[in-house]
Amino acid sequence: MLPAGRRLNVPLPEPQEVPPQWLARLEHLQKGLQDVKHQIEGAPEDERQGIPFIEIVMANELPLNCRTPAIAKYNGTTDPMEHLSRFENAALLHRYTDGIKCRVFVTTFAGAAQQWFNQLLVGVIGSFQEFRSLFLHQFASSRKVQKTELSLFAIRQGEDEPLKEYLQWFNTAALEVPAATQEAKANAFSQGLLDGDFFKSLAKKPVSKFDALLARAAKYINMEEAQAAKKDGRGEKRKEVREEAPSKKPRGDLR
Known part of the structure:
Protein backbone atom coordinates (compact mmCIF):
# COMPACT_ATOMS: atom_id res chain seq x y z
CA MET A 1 0.00 0.00 0.00
CA LEU A 2 1.19 3.50 -0.86
CA PRO A 3 1.15 6.14 1.88
CA ALA A 4 -1.78 8.54 1.72
CA GLY A 5 -1.17 11.54 -0.42
CA ARG A 6 1.38 9.88 -2.65
CA ARG A 7 0.83 8.86 -6.25
CA LEU A 8 2.42 6.23 -8.37
CA ASN A 9 4.08 7.91 -11.32
CA VAL A 10 3.67 5.45 -14.23
CA PRO A 11 5.05 6.77 -17.50
CA LEU A 12 2.41 6.82 -20.27
CA PRO A 13 3.34 5.33 -23.64
CA GLU A 14 4.15 7.87 -26.27
CA PRO A 15 1.59 8.09 -29.08
CA GLN A 16 2.60 5.97 -32.04
CA GLU A 17 2.11 6.92 -35.66
CA VAL A 18 -0.81 5.08 -37.34
CA PRO A 19 0.37 3.00 -40.33
CA PRO A 20 -0.70 4.46 -43.71
CA GLN A 21 -2.49 1.24 -44.71
CA TRP A 22 -4.72 1.54 -41.66
CA LEU A 23 -5.64 5.08 -42.58
CA ALA A 24 -6.45 3.99 -46.13
CA ARG A 25 -8.65 1.18 -44.81
CA LEU A 26 -10.43 3.57 -42.46
CA GLU A 27 -11.13 5.99 -45.31
CA HIS A 28 -12.47 3.11 -47.40
CA LEU A 29 -14.82 2.04 -44.61
CA GLN A 30 -16.02 5.61 -44.12
CA LYS A 31 -16.75 5.91 -47.82
CA GLY A 32 -18.64 2.61 -47.75
CA LEU A 33 -20.79 3.79 -44.88
CA GLN A 34 -21.46 7.03 -46.72
CA ASP A 35 -22.55 5.08 -49.81
CA VAL A 36 -24.95 3.02 -47.72
CA LYS A 37 -26.37 6.20 -46.25
CA HIS A 38 -26.92 7.61 -49.73
CA GLN A 39 -28.72 4.45 -50.83
CA ILE A 40 -31.03 4.64 -47.83
CA GLU A 41 -31.76 8.35 -47.94
CA GLY A 42 -31.58 8.71 -51.73
CA ALA A 43 -28.43 9.59 -53.57
CA PRO A 44 -28.04 12.97 -55.29
CA GLU A 45 -29.16 13.15 -58.90
CA ASP A 46 -25.64 13.64 -60.26
CA GLU A 47 -24.41 10.51 -58.44
CA ARG A 48 -27.13 8.44 -60.11
CA ARG A 143 -44.67 -11.77 -66.03
CA LYS A 144 -47.22 -14.10 -67.57
CA VAL A 145 -49.84 -15.59 -65.31
CA GLN A 146 -48.89 -19.22 -64.70
CA LYS A 147 -51.52 -21.50 -66.24
CA THR A 148 -52.77 -24.63 -64.49
CA GLU A 149 -53.90 -28.07 -65.64
CA LEU A 150 -57.48 -26.79 -65.73
CA SER A 151 -56.65 -24.63 -68.76
CA LEU A 152 -55.88 -27.79 -70.76
CA PHE A 153 -59.39 -29.14 -70.15
CA ALA A 154 -60.82 -26.07 -71.91
CA ILE A 155 -59.19 -27.01 -75.24
CA ARG A 156 -61.53 -28.55 -77.81
CA GLN A 157 -60.95 -29.98 -81.28
CA GLY A 158 -62.68 -27.79 -83.84
CA GLU A 159 -65.23 -29.02 -86.35
CA ASP A 160 -63.44 -30.47 -89.41
CA GLU A 161 -60.10 -29.82 -87.67
CA PRO A 162 -57.57 -32.57 -88.50
CA LEU A 163 -56.24 -34.59 -85.59
CA LYS A 164 -52.71 -33.43 -86.39
CA GLU A 165 -53.60 -29.74 -86.00
CA TYR A 166 -55.49 -30.37 -82.77
CA LEU A 167 -52.51 -32.28 -81.37
CA GLN A 168 -50.09 -29.47 -82.30
CA TRP A 169 -52.36 -26.89 -80.69
CA PHE A 170 -52.69 -28.98 -77.53
CA ASN A 171 -48.92 -29.56 -77.27
CA THR A 172 -48.25 -25.82 -77.58
CA ALA A 173 -50.69 -25.11 -74.75
CA ALA A 174 -49.24 -27.91 -72.60
CA LEU A 175 -45.78 -26.32 -72.79
CA GLU A 176 -47.19 -23.39 -70.80
CA VAL A 177 -48.19 -25.77 -68.00
CA PRO A 178 -44.89 -27.48 -67.09
CA ALA A 179 -46.38 -28.89 -63.90
CA ALA A 180 -49.08 -30.84 -65.77
CA THR A 181 -48.81 -34.58 -65.21
CA GLN A 182 -48.92 -37.27 -67.90
CA GLU A 183 -52.32 -38.39 -66.62
CA ALA A 184 -53.81 -34.88 -66.65
CA LYS A 185 -52.64 -34.21 -70.21
CA ALA A 186 -53.99 -37.54 -71.45
CA ASN A 187 -57.39 -36.92 -69.84
CA ALA A 188 -57.62 -33.33 -71.09
CA PHE A 189 -56.67 -34.29 -74.65
CA SER A 190 -59.18 -37.16 -74.74
CA GLN A 191 -61.95 -34.97 -73.36
CA GLY A 192 -61.43 -32.40 -76.11
CA LEU A 193 -61.54 -34.87 -79.00
CA LEU A 194 -64.39 -34.99 -81.50
CA ASP A 195 -66.41 -38.19 -81.69
CA GLY A 196 -64.23 -39.78 -84.39
CA ASP A 197 -62.22 -42.94 -84.93
CA PHE A 198 -59.47 -41.98 -82.50
CA PHE A 199 -61.92 -41.05 -79.77
CA LYS A 200 -63.68 -44.39 -80.17
CA SER A 201 -60.33 -46.17 -79.97
CA LEU A 202 -59.51 -44.44 -76.69
CA ALA A 203 -62.98 -45.20 -75.34
CA LYS A 204 -62.47 -48.91 -76.00
CA LYS A 205 -58.89 -49.00 -74.77
CA PRO A 206 -58.04 -45.97 -72.57
CA VAL A 207 -54.46 -44.83 -71.90
CA SER A 208 -53.24 -43.18 -68.71
CA LYS A 209 -49.99 -41.70 -70.04
CA PHE A 210 -49.82 -38.86 -72.56
CA ASP A 211 -46.74 -40.35 -74.23
CA ALA A 212 -48.67 -43.55 -74.95
CA LEU A 213 -51.54 -41.47 -76.32
CA LEU A 214 -49.15 -39.68 -78.70
CA ALA A 215 -47.89 -42.99 -80.06
CA ARG A 216 -51.44 -44.13 -80.84
CA ALA A 217 -52.40 -40.74 -82.24
CA ALA A 218 -49.58 -40.95 -84.80
CA LYS A 219 -51.25 -43.98 -86.43
CA TYR A 220 -54.59 -42.21 -86.76
CA ILE A 221 -52.91 -39.05 -88.07
CA ASN A 222 -51.26 -41.10 -90.83
CA MET A 223 -54.62 -42.69 -91.63
CA GLU A 224 -56.36 -39.30 -91.82
CA GLU A 225 -53.67 -37.89 -94.10
CA ALA A 226 -53.80 -40.95 -96.37
CA GLN A 227 -57.59 -40.67 -96.62
CA ALA A 228 -57.35 -36.94 -97.37
CA ALA A 229 -54.73 -37.53 -100.06
CA LYS A 230 -56.85 -40.26 -101.62
CA LYS A 231 -59.89 -38.01 -101.61
CA ASP A 232 -57.95 -35.13 -103.17
CA GLY A 233 -56.54 -37.48 -105.80
CA ARG A 234 -59.99 -38.62 -106.83
CA GLY A 235 -61.17 -35.05 -107.07
CA GLU A 236 -58.24 -34.05 -109.27
CA LYS A 237 -58.80 -37.08 -111.50
CA ARG A 238 -62.48 -36.25 -112.01
CA LYS A 239 -61.52 -32.67 -112.84
CA GLU A 240 -58.99 -33.81 -115.44
CA VAL A 241 -61.53 -36.16 -117.02
CA ARG A 242 -64.08 -33.37 -117.31
CA GLU A 243 -61.53 -31.00 -118.85
CA GLU A 244 -60.28 -33.56 -121.37
CA ALA A 245 -63.71 -34.83 -122.44
CA PRO A 246 -64.65 -33.62 -126.02
CA SER A 247 -67.44 -31.11 -126.14
CA LYS A 248 -70.65 -32.46 -127.62
CA LYS A 249 -72.35 -30.41 -130.29
CA PRO A 250 -76.13 -30.15 -130.35
CA ARG A 251 -77.78 -32.69 -132.63
CA GLY A 252 -79.17 -29.93 -134.78
CA ASP A 253 -75.61 -28.88 -135.71
CA LEU A 254 -74.65 -32.26 -137.16
CA ARG A 255 -74.25 -32.26 -140.89
Missing part, protein backbone atom coordinates in the same frame (compact mmCIF):
# COMPACT_ATOMS: atom_id res chain seq x y z
CA GLN A 49 -25.51 9.03 -63.49
CA GLY A 50 -22.61 6.70 -62.62
CA ILE A 51 -22.16 3.02 -63.37
CA PRO A 52 -24.17 0.57 -61.23
CA PHE A 53 -21.48 -2.13 -61.49
CA ILE A 54 -18.70 -2.51 -58.93
CA GLU A 55 -15.08 -2.46 -60.06
CA ILE A 56 -14.64 -6.24 -60.24
CA VAL A 57 -17.48 -6.46 -62.77
CA MET A 58 -15.92 -3.76 -64.93
CA ALA A 59 -12.48 -5.40 -64.63
CA ASN A 60 -13.51 -8.41 -66.75
CA GLU A 61 -11.99 -7.79 -70.17
CA LEU A 62 -14.16 -8.37 -73.21
CA PRO A 63 -12.79 -11.15 -75.44
CA LEU A 64 -11.96 -10.18 -79.01
CA ASN A 65 -14.72 -12.38 -80.41
CA CYS A 66 -17.39 -11.18 -77.97
CA ARG A 67 -20.68 -10.47 -79.74
CA THR A 68 -24.05 -9.23 -78.57
CA PRO A 69 -26.57 -12.11 -78.55
CA ALA A 70 -29.06 -12.07 -81.39
CA ILE A 71 -32.18 -11.70 -79.25
CA ALA A 72 -34.93 -9.10 -79.27
CA LYS A 73 -34.53 -6.02 -77.10
CA TYR A 74 -36.47 -5.96 -73.84
CA ASN A 75 -38.59 -2.85 -73.22
CA GLY A 76 -40.40 -3.90 -70.06
CA THR A 77 -43.75 -4.90 -71.59
CA THR A 78 -43.21 -8.65 -72.03
CA ASP A 79 -42.36 -11.50 -69.67
CA PRO A 80 -38.92 -10.72 -68.13
CA MET A 81 -38.28 -14.41 -67.38
CA GLU A 82 -38.56 -15.31 -71.06
CA HIS A 83 -36.06 -12.60 -72.00
CA LEU A 84 -33.71 -13.64 -69.22
CA SER A 85 -33.86 -17.29 -70.28
CA ARG A 86 -33.01 -16.41 -73.88
CA PHE A 87 -30.06 -14.32 -72.73
CA GLU A 88 -28.75 -16.97 -70.34
CA ASN A 89 -28.87 -19.56 -73.13
CA ALA A 90 -26.81 -17.23 -75.34
CA ALA A 91 -24.40 -16.51 -72.47
CA LEU A 92 -23.90 -20.24 -71.99
CA LEU A 93 -23.20 -20.68 -75.69
CA HIS A 94 -20.60 -17.88 -75.75
CA ARG A 95 -19.14 -18.82 -72.33
CA TYR A 96 -19.49 -15.34 -70.84
CA THR A 97 -17.81 -14.75 -67.49
CA ASP A 98 -19.94 -13.34 -64.68
CA GLY A 99 -18.75 -9.80 -65.28
CA ILE A 100 -19.21 -10.04 -69.05
CA LYS A 101 -22.77 -11.31 -68.56
CA CYS A 102 -23.58 -8.21 -66.53
CA ARG A 103 -22.25 -5.82 -69.14
CA VAL A 104 -23.65 -7.63 -72.18
CA PHE A 105 -27.09 -8.06 -70.58
CA VAL A 106 -27.44 -4.27 -70.51
CA THR A 107 -27.11 -4.14 -74.30
CA THR A 108 -30.37 -6.10 -74.61
CA PHE A 109 -32.39 -3.32 -72.93
CA ALA A 110 -34.56 -0.70 -74.60
CA GLY A 111 -37.26 1.76 -73.58
CA ALA A 112 -38.38 1.45 -69.96
CA ALA A 113 -35.78 -1.23 -69.21
CA GLN A 114 -32.95 1.04 -70.33
CA GLN A 115 -34.36 3.95 -68.31
CA TRP A 116 -34.58 1.75 -65.21
CA PHE A 117 -30.95 0.69 -65.57
CA ASN A 118 -29.80 4.30 -66.03
CA GLN A 119 -31.39 5.24 -62.69
CA LEU A 120 -29.71 2.53 -60.61
CA LEU A 121 -27.36 3.66 -57.86
CA VAL A 122 -23.62 3.44 -58.25
CA GLY A 123 -22.15 0.10 -57.23
CA VAL A 124 -25.40 -1.74 -56.48
CA ILE A 125 -24.58 -4.66 -58.81
CA GLY A 126 -21.71 -6.93 -57.79
CA SER A 127 -22.63 -10.08 -59.72
CA PHE A 128 -24.98 -11.33 -62.40
CA GLN A 129 -27.06 -13.08 -59.75
CA GLU A 130 -27.72 -9.70 -58.13
CA PHE A 131 -28.44 -8.15 -61.53
CA ARG A 132 -31.00 -10.81 -62.53
CA SER A 133 -32.73 -10.51 -59.13
CA LEU A 134 -33.08 -6.74 -59.49
CA PHE A 135 -34.28 -7.15 -63.09
CA LEU A 136 -36.95 -9.75 -62.27
CA HIS A 137 -38.15 -7.75 -59.26
CA GLN A 138 -38.46 -4.55 -61.28
CA PHE A 139 -40.53 -6.09 -64.08
CA ALA A 140 -42.45 -8.68 -62.04
CA SER A 141 -45.77 -7.12 -63.09
CA SER A 142 -45.05 -8.04 -66.73
Whole structure:
Protein backbone atom coordinates (compact mmCIF):
# COMPACT_ATOMS: atom_id res chain seq x y z
CA MET A 1 0.00 0.00 0.00
CA LEU A 2 1.19 3.50 -0.86
CA PRO A 3 1.15 6.14 1.88
CA ALA A 4 -1.78 8.54 1.72
CA GLY A 5 -1.17 11.54 -0.42
CA ARG A 6 1.38 9.88 -2.65
CA ARG A 7 0.83 8.86 -6.25
CA LEU A 8 2.42 6.23 -8.37
CA ASN A 9 4.08 7.91 -11.32
CA VAL A 10 3.67 5.45 -14.23
CA PRO A 11 5.05 6.77 -17.50
CA LEU A 12 2.41 6.82 -20.27
CA PRO A 13 3.34 5.33 -23.64
CA GLU A 14 4.15 7.87 -26.27
CA PRO A 15 1.59 8.09 -29.08
CA GLN A 16 2.60 5.97 -32.04
CA GLU A 17 2.11 6.92 -35.66
CA VAL A 18 -0.81 5.08 -37.34
CA PRO A 19 0.37 3.00 -40.33
CA PRO A 20 -0.70 4.46 -43.71
CA GLN A 21 -2.49 1.24 -44.71
CA TRP A 22 -4.72 1.54 -41.66
CA LEU A 23 -5.64 5.08 -42.58
CA ALA A 24 -6.45 3.99 -46.13
CA ARG A 25 -8.65 1.18 -44.81
CA LEU A 26 -10.43 3.57 -42.46
CA GLU A 27 -11.13 5.99 -45.31
CA HIS A 28 -12.47 3.11 -47.40
CA LEU A 29 -14.82 2.04 -44.61
CA GLN A 30 -16.02 5.61 -44.12
CA LYS A 31 -16.75 5.91 -47.82
CA GLY A 32 -18.64 2.61 -47.75
CA LEU A 33 -20.79 3.79 -44.88
CA GLN A 34 -21.46 7.03 -46.72
CA ASP A 35 -22.55 5.08 -49.81
CA VAL A 36 -24.95 3.02 -47.72
CA LYS A 37 -26.37 6.20 -46.25
CA HIS A 38 -26.92 7.61 -49.73
CA GLN A 39 -28.72 4.45 -50.83
CA ILE A 40 -31.03 4.64 -47.83
CA GLU A 41 -31.76 8.35 -47.94
CA GLY A 42 -31.58 8.71 -51.73
CA ALA A 43 -28.43 9.59 -53.57
CA PRO A 44 -28.04 12.97 -55.29
CA GLU A 45 -29.16 13.15 -58.90
CA ASP A 46 -25.64 13.64 -60.26
CA GLU A 47 -24.41 10.51 -58.44
CA ARG A 48 -27.13 8.44 -60.11
CA GLN A 49 -25.51 9.03 -63.49
CA GLY A 50 -22.61 6.70 -62.62
CA ILE A 51 -22.16 3.02 -63.37
CA PRO A 52 -24.17 0.57 -61.23
CA PHE A 53 -21.48 -2.13 -61.49
CA ILE A 54 -18.70 -2.51 -58.93
CA GLU A 55 -15.08 -2.46 -60.06
CA ILE A 56 -14.64 -6.24 -60.24
CA VAL A 57 -17.48 -6.46 -62.77
CA MET A 58 -15.92 -3.76 -64.93
CA ALA A 59 -12.48 -5.40 -64.63
CA ASN A 60 -13.51 -8.41 -66.75
CA GLU A 61 -11.99 -7.79 -70.17
CA LEU A 62 -14.16 -8.37 -73.21
CA PRO A 63 -12.79 -11.15 -75.44
CA LEU A 64 -11.96 -10.18 -79.01
CA ASN A 65 -14.72 -12.38 -80.41
CA CYS A 66 -17.39 -11.18 -77.97
CA ARG A 67 -20.68 -10.47 -79.74
CA THR A 68 -24.05 -9.23 -78.57
CA PRO A 69 -26.57 -12.11 -78.55
CA ALA A 70 -29.06 -12.07 -81.39
CA ILE A 71 -32.18 -11.70 -79.25
CA ALA A 72 -34.93 -9.10 -79.27
CA LYS A 73 -34.53 -6.02 -77.10
CA TYR A 74 -36.47 -5.96 -73.84
CA ASN A 75 -38.59 -2.85 -73.22
CA GLY A 76 -40.40 -3.90 -70.06
CA THR A 77 -43.75 -4.90 -71.59
CA THR A 78 -43.21 -8.65 -72.03
CA ASP A 79 -42.36 -11.50 -69.67
CA PRO A 80 -38.92 -10.72 -68.13
CA MET A 81 -38.28 -14.41 -67.38
CA GLU A 82 -38.56 -15.31 -71.06
CA HIS A 83 -36.06 -12.60 -72.00
CA LEU A 84 -33.71 -13.64 -69.22
CA SER A 85 -33.86 -17.29 -70.28
CA ARG A 86 -33.01 -16.41 -73.88
CA PHE A 87 -30.06 -14.32 -72.73
CA GLU A 88 -28.75 -16.97 -70.34
CA ASN A 89 -28.87 -19.56 -73.13
CA ALA A 90 -26.81 -17.23 -75.34
CA ALA A 91 -24.40 -16.51 -72.47
CA LEU A 92 -23.90 -20.24 -71.99
CA LEU A 93 -23.20 -20.68 -75.69
CA HIS A 94 -20.60 -17.88 -75.75
CA ARG A 95 -19.14 -18.82 -72.33
CA TYR A 96 -19.49 -15.34 -70.84
CA THR A 97 -17.81 -14.75 -67.49
CA ASP A 98 -19.94 -13.34 -64.68
CA GLY A 99 -18.75 -9.80 -65.28
CA ILE A 100 -19.21 -10.04 -69.05
CA LYS A 101 -22.77 -11.31 -68.56
CA CYS A 102 -23.58 -8.21 -66.53
CA ARG A 103 -22.25 -5.82 -69.14
CA VAL A 104 -23.65 -7.63 -72.18
CA PHE A 105 -27.09 -8.06 -70.58
CA VAL A 106 -27.44 -4.27 -70.51
CA THR A 107 -27.11 -4.14 -74.30
CA THR A 108 -30.37 -6.10 -74.61
CA PHE A 109 -32.39 -3.32 -72.93
CA ALA A 110 -34.56 -0.70 -74.60
CA GLY A 111 -37.26 1.76 -73.58
CA ALA A 112 -38.38 1.45 -69.96
CA ALA A 113 -35.78 -1.23 -69.21
CA GLN A 114 -32.95 1.04 -70.33
CA GLN A 115 -34.36 3.95 -68.31
CA TRP A 116 -34.58 1.75 -65.21
CA PHE A 117 -30.95 0.69 -65.57
CA ASN A 118 -29.80 4.30 -66.03
CA GLN A 119 -31.39 5.24 -62.69
CA LEU A 120 -29.71 2.53 -60.61
CA LEU A 121 -27.36 3.66 -57.86
CA VAL A 122 -23.62 3.44 -58.25
CA GLY A 123 -22.15 0.10 -57.23
CA VAL A 124 -25.40 -1.74 -56.48
CA ILE A 125 -24.58 -4.66 -58.81
CA GLY A 126 -21.71 -6.93 -57.79
CA SER A 127 -22.63 -10.08 -59.72
CA PHE A 128 -24.98 -11.33 -62.40
CA GLN A 129 -27.06 -13.08 -59.75
CA GLU A 130 -27.72 -9.70 -58.13
CA PHE A 131 -28.44 -8.15 -61.53
CA ARG A 132 -31.00 -10.81 -62.53
CA SER A 133 -32.73 -10.51 -59.13
CA LEU A 134 -33.08 -6.74 -59.49
CA PHE A 135 -34.28 -7.15 -63.09
CA LEU A 136 -36.95 -9.75 -62.27
CA HIS A 137 -38.15 -7.75 -59.26
CA GLN A 138 -38.46 -4.55 -61.28
CA PHE A 139 -40.53 -6.09 -64.08
CA ALA A 140 -42.45 -8.68 -62.04
CA SER A 141 -45.77 -7.12 -63.09
CA SER A 142 -45.05 -8.04 -66.73
CA ARG A 143 -44.67 -11.77 -66.03
CA LYS A 144 -47.22 -14.10 -67.57
CA VAL A 145 -49.84 -15.59 -65.31
CA GLN A 146 -48.89 -19.22 -64.70
CA LYS A 147 -51.52 -21.50 -66.24
CA THR A 148 -52.77 -24.63 -64.49
CA GLU A 149 -53.90 -28.07 -65.64
CA LEU A 150 -57.48 -26.79 -65.73
CA SER A 151 -56.65 -24.63 -68.76
CA LEU A 152 -55.88 -27.79 -70.76
CA PHE A 153 -59.39 -29.14 -70.15
CA ALA A 154 -60.82 -26.07 -71.91
CA ILE A 155 -59.19 -27.01 -75.24
CA ARG A 156 -61.53 -28.55 -77.81
CA GLN A 157 -60.95 -29.98 -81.28
CA GLY A 158 -62.68 -27.79 -83.84
CA GLU A 159 -65.23 -29.02 -86.35
CA ASP A 160 -63.44 -30.47 -89.41
CA GLU A 161 -60.10 -29.82 -87.67
CA PRO A 162 -57.57 -32.57 -88.50
CA LEU A 163 -56.24 -34.59 -85.59
CA LYS A 164 -52.71 -33.43 -86.39
CA GLU A 165 -53.60 -29.74 -86.00
CA TYR A 166 -55.49 -30.37 -82.77
CA LEU A 167 -52.51 -32.28 -81.37
CA GLN A 168 -50.09 -29.47 -82.30
CA TRP A 169 -52.36 -26.89 -80.69
CA PHE A 170 -52.69 -28.98 -77.53
CA ASN A 171 -48.92 -29.56 -77.27
CA THR A 172 -48.25 -25.82 -77.58
CA ALA A 173 -50.69 -25.11 -74.75
CA ALA A 174 -49.24 -27.91 -72.60
CA LEU A 175 -45.78 -26.32 -72.79
CA GLU A 176 -47.19 -23.39 -70.80
CA VAL A 177 -48.19 -25.77 -68.00
CA PRO A 178 -44.89 -27.48 -67.09
CA ALA A 179 -46.38 -28.89 -63.90
CA ALA A 180 -49.08 -30.84 -65.77
CA THR A 181 -48.81 -34.58 -65.21
CA GLN A 182 -48.92 -37.27 -67.90
CA GLU A 183 -52.32 -38.39 -66.62
CA ALA A 184 -53.81 -34.88 -66.65
CA LYS A 185 -52.64 -34.21 -70.21
CA ALA A 186 -53.99 -37.54 -71.45
CA ASN A 187 -57.39 -36.92 -69.84
CA ALA A 188 -57.62 -33.33 -71.09
CA PHE A 189 -56.67 -34.29 -74.65
CA SER A 190 -59.18 -37.16 -74.74
CA GLN A 191 -61.95 -34.97 -73.36
CA GLY A 192 -61.43 -32.40 -76.11
CA LEU A 193 -61.54 -34.87 -79.00
CA LEU A 194 -64.39 -34.99 -81.50
CA ASP A 195 -66.41 -38.19 -81.69
CA GLY A 196 -64.23 -39.78 -84.39
CA ASP A 197 -62.22 -42.94 -84.93
CA PHE A 198 -59.47 -41.98 -82.50
CA PHE A 199 -61.92 -41.05 -79.77
CA LYS A 200 -63.68 -44.39 -80.17
CA SER A 201 -60.33 -46.17 -79.97
CA LEU A 202 -59.51 -44.44 -76.69
CA ALA A 203 -62.98 -45.20 -75.34
CA LYS A 204 -62.47 -48.91 -76.00
CA LYS A 205 -58.89 -49.00 -74.77
CA PRO A 206 -58.04 -45.97 -72.57
CA VAL A 207 -54.46 -44.83 -71.90
CA SER A 208 -53.24 -43.18 -68.71
CA LYS A 209 -49.99 -41.70 -70.04
CA PHE A 210 -49.82 -38.86 -72.56
CA ASP A 211 -46.74 -40.35 -74.23
CA ALA A 212 -48.67 -43.55 -74.95
CA LEU A 213 -51.54 -41.47 -76.32
CA LEU A 214 -49.15 -39.68 -78.70
CA ALA A 215 -47.89 -42.99 -80.06
CA ARG A 216 -51.44 -44.13 -80.84
CA ALA A 217 -52.40 -40.74 -82.24
CA ALA A 218 -49.58 -40.95 -84.80
CA LYS A 219 -51.25 -43.98 -86.43
CA TYR A 220 -54.59 -42.21 -86.76
CA ILE A 221 -52.91 -39.05 -88.07
CA ASN A 222 -51.26 -41.10 -90.83
CA MET A 223 -54.62 -42.69 -91.63
CA GLU A 224 -56.36 -39.30 -91.82
CA GLU A 225 -53.67 -37.89 -94.10
CA ALA A 226 -53.80 -40.95 -96.37
CA GLN A 227 -57.59 -40.67 -96.62
CA ALA A 228 -57.35 -36.94 -97.37
CA ALA A 229 -54.73 -37.53 -100.06
CA LYS A 230 -56.85 -40.26 -101.62
CA LYS A 231 -59.89 -38.01 -101.61
CA ASP A 232 -57.95 -35.13 -103.17
CA GLY A 233 -56.54 -37.48 -105.80
CA ARG A 234 -59.99 -38.62 -106.83
CA GLY A 235 -61.17 -35.05 -107.07
CA GLU A 236 -58.24 -34.05 -109.27
CA LYS A 237 -58.80 -37.08 -111.50
CA ARG A 238 -62.48 -36.25 -112.01
CA LYS A 239 -61.52 -32.67 -112.84
CA GLU A 240 -58.99 -33.81 -115.44
CA VAL A 241 -61.53 -36.16 -117.02
CA ARG A 242 -64.08 -33.37 -117.31
CA GLU A 243 -61.53 -31.00 -118.85
CA GLU A 244 -60.28 -33.56 -121.37
CA ALA A 245 -63.71 -34.83 -122.44
CA PRO A 246 -64.65 -33.62 -126.02
CA SER A 247 -67.44 -31.11 -126.14
CA LYS A 248 -70.65 -32.46 -127.62
CA LYS A 249 -72.35 -30.41 -130.29
CA PRO A 250 -76.13 -30.15 -130.35
CA ARG A 251 -77.78 -32.69 -132.63
CA GLY A 252 -79.17 -29.93 -134.78
CA ASP A 253 -75.61 -28.88 -135.71
CA LEU A 254 -74.65 -32.26 -137.16
CA ARG A 255 -74.25 -32.26 -140.89
